[in-house]
Amino acid sequence: xxxxxxxxxxxxxxxxxxxxxxxxxxxxxxxxxxxxxxxxxxxxxxxxxxxxxxxxxxxxxxxxxxxxxxxxxxxxxxxxxxxxxxxxxxxxxxxxxxxxxxxxxxxxxxxxxxxxxxxxxxxxxxxxxxxxxxxxxxxxxxxxxxxxxxxxxxxxxxxxxxxxxxxxxxxxxxxxxxxxxxxxxxxxxxxxxxxxxxxxxxxxxxxxxxxxxxxxxxxxxxxxxxxxxxxxxxxxxxxxxxxxxxxxxxxxxxxxxxxxx
Amino acid sequence: xxxxxxxxxxxxxxxxxxxxxxxxxxxxxxxxxxxxxxxxxxxxxxxxxxxxxxxxxxxxxxxxxxxxxxxxxxxxxxxxxxxxxxxxxxxxxxxxxxxxxxxxxxxxxxxxxxxxxxxxxxxxxxxxxxxxxxxxxxxxxxxxxxxxxxxxxxxxxxxxxxxxxxxxxxxxxxxxxxxxxxxxxxxxxxxxxxxxxxxxxxxxxxxxxxxxxxxxx
Numbered sequence: 001x002x003x004x005x006x007x008x009x010x011x012x013x014x015x016x017x018x019x020x021x022x023x024x025x026x027x028x029x030x031x032x033x034x035x036x037x038x039x040x041x042x043x044x045x046x047x048x049x050x051x052x053x054x055x056x057x058x059x060x061x062x063x064x065x066x067x068x069x070x071x072x073x074x075x076x077x078x079x080x081x082x083x084x085x086x087x088x089x090x091x092x093x094x095x096x097x098x099x100x101x102x103x104x105x106x107x108x109x110x111x112x113x114x115x116x117x118x119x120x121x122x123x124x125x126x127x128x129x130x131x132x133x134x135x136x137x138x139x140x141x142x143x144x145x146x147x148x149x150x151x152x153x154x155x156x157x158x159x160x161x162x163x164x165x166x167x168x169x170x171x172x173x174x175x176x177x178x179x180x181x182x183x184x185x186x187x188x189x190x191x192x193x194x195x196x197x198x199x200x201x202x203x204x205x206x207x208x209x210x211x212x213x214x215x216x217x218x219x220x221x222x223x224x225x226x227x228x229x230x231x232x233x234x235x236x237x238x239x240x241x242x243x244x245x246x247x248x249x250x251x252x253x254x255x256x257x258x259x260x261x
Numbered sequence: 262x263x264x265x266x267x268x269x270x271x272x273x274x275x276x277x278x279x280x281x282x283x284x285x286x287x288x289x290x291x292x293x294x295x296x297x298x299x300x301x302x303x304x305x306x307x308x309x310x311x312x313x314x315x316x317x318x319x320x321x322x323x324x325x326x327x328x329x330x331x332x333x334x335x336x337x338x339x340x341x342x343x344x345x346x347x348x349x350x351x352x353x354x355x356x357x358x359x360x361x362x363x364x365x366x367x368x369x370x371x372x373x374x375x376x377x378x379x380x381x382x383x384x385x386x387x388x389x390x391x392x393x394x395x396x397x398x399x400x401x402x403x404x405x406x407x408x409x410x411x412x413x414x415x416x417x418x419x420x421x422x423x424x425x426x427x428x429x430x431x432x433x434x435x436x437x438x439x440x441x442x443x444x445x446x447x448x449x450x451x452x453x454x455x456x457x458x459x460x461x462x463x464x465x466x467x468x469x470x471x472x473x474x475x476x477x478x
Contacts, residue, residue, distance in 0.1 A: 086415075088297040088298065088320060088324075089303070089306075089319075089320045090300045090303050092320075107320075109317075109319075109320045109321035109324055110321070111297075111324060112414075113418070115407075115411060116407060116414040116415045117411075117415055121411060216412075216415055218415040218418065218419050219415055219418075221419045222415070222419045222422055226419060226422040226426060227299075227422055229426055230422055230426035230429055233426050233429065233430045234426075234429040234430055236430075237429075237430045237433040237434055238433050240434075241433060241434060241437035241442065244366075244367075244437070244442065245437070245441055245442065248367065248368075250441060250442050251365070251366065251442065251443050251444075251462065251463075252445075252462075253444075253445055253456060253458035253459045253461065253462040253463075254458050254461065
């Protein structure tokens with residue numbers, strides 16, 4: 001199956017939140033008690049039951065005016081995914097043939113390692129079930145030829161879904177149209193994300209958008225350096241003691257000693 | 262156990278029980294920890310049944326047992342510190358001399374500095390154990406209850422594995438020197454009695470102290 005990418009053209013978003021609702025509906029996620037934060041952002045953050053959230057950012061500009069920035073936030077489905085590197089259970093976080101990263105709650109053990117290893121702070125824990133949840137890029141739809149529920153609901157053309165090469169090309173073409181400040185976010189990080197943004201404004205203006213995301217150094221030290229080194233060290237001491245026994249031999253008490261170990 | 266003829270008591274019953282609890286919990290932590298760290302060893306998780314209301318079996322039960330056993334390991338080290346701390350934590354000039362000849366373990370040495378209850382290598386092992394105990398308990402508790410936030414918590418994983426590396430290597434040597442490497446030694450942890458010849462070889466200074474009545478064990 002061909003690798004698929006979701007393109008989020010933020011410049012077209014009107015913050016209608018149809019995607020947010022469609023996500024809840026398709027994935028049967030319950031409504032939650034929310035909190036009035038003084039913005040339209042609702043709920044205030046991603047939760048175990050809100051996998052897709054429109055973030056509202058107010059940016060003051062000259063003469064008392066402001067810019068109102070909207071961004072659909074959800075899992076970016078990294079090619080080199082921190083959550084997958086960290087997960088201790090085989091298959092609990094798996095990659096679909098189209099490139100999406102999916103948590104299987106049947107196998108998840110609630111250890112929260114994915115929560116801590118994600119450079120985007122995406123996976124969330126349901127305290128009641130102690131399982132991690134996040135966007136699946138609707139792999140249950142896309143594997144049957146449908147597009148994700150959020151993209152289906154998007155009336156503005158902000159969310160589009162298609163073959164990777166085509167979407168990346170389209171993203172750069174759109175950024176060019178939007179002018180100098182615009183940029184493409186995603187294809188250059190963590191070996192390419194499967195959700196790519198076209199951002200009309202400077203990256204730094206968007207709330208909770210990680211600047212230069214990468215696999216955290218700690219996760220690399222943990223999984224790629226110390227984990228193999230620990231096996232190497234234990235193996236080396238095993239070999240060392242073996243050769244000590246056959247070359248130097250045991251330290252026996254002098255005459256009359258009890259010889260059995 | 263009645264005192265066997267011609268043998269000398271090298272450890273108290275309390276010492277031996279604590280050693281087994283500490284060592285047993287440590288081995289169990291290694292087993293379950295490796296089952297969590299390596300996908301290739303995930304078959305270990307199959308040994309763990311579901312626990313009603315707490316864990317669904319497999320990895321989740323294994324992790325629960327790992328955490329609970331961590332508590333046992335954490336607590337059982339406290340009496341260990343009390344029993345062995347005074348004989349192991351203080352390094353002096355003689356220990357430096359001992360390490361200059363590596364206690365006679367690696368090459369032929371005429372005069373190895375006389376060891377007390379523990380030789381210098383054992384002292385360093387216990388100091389390393391104390392160090393690793395601090396790391397494992399300190400990081401483990403906040404991995405179980407990750408209240409420190411993602412950034413700090415993922416650094417805890419790094420130090421937890423570092424502890425595995427250090428303790429794992431020390432333990433292989435500890436097992437070897439406690440069994441095949443030093444015949445007769447295992448009974449210090451077994452029934453507790455050793456021969457006089459063993460004492461002369463491995464803890465001569467301690468033997469003199471015991472014979473002179475300066476210390477009981």
